[in-house]
């Protein structure tokens with residue numbers, strides 16, 4: 001578990017997420033996952049190996065399971081130049 005990822009996302013959300021209510025159930029009980037994920041690029045009916053990726057951190061509503069994906073580069077967790085290589 002990388003608690004620094006979790007802590008940085010929480011700090012980012014404190015400044016950016018104005019209304020933290022879940023869009024699906026209207027509760028505000030969120031859990032930040034401490035792992036960065038990257039969905040693969042899709043093209044021509046399949047996954048592009050070595051293709052462009054968007055590193056994201058899931059933030060999960062623990063009431064209904066709705067998941068918000070926060071871009072790790074925009075949130076300042078990853079350096080856009082250094083970590084893109």
Ligand SMILES: [Zn+2]
Pocket residue numbers: 022023024025026027061062063064065066
């Ligand atoms: Zn919810």
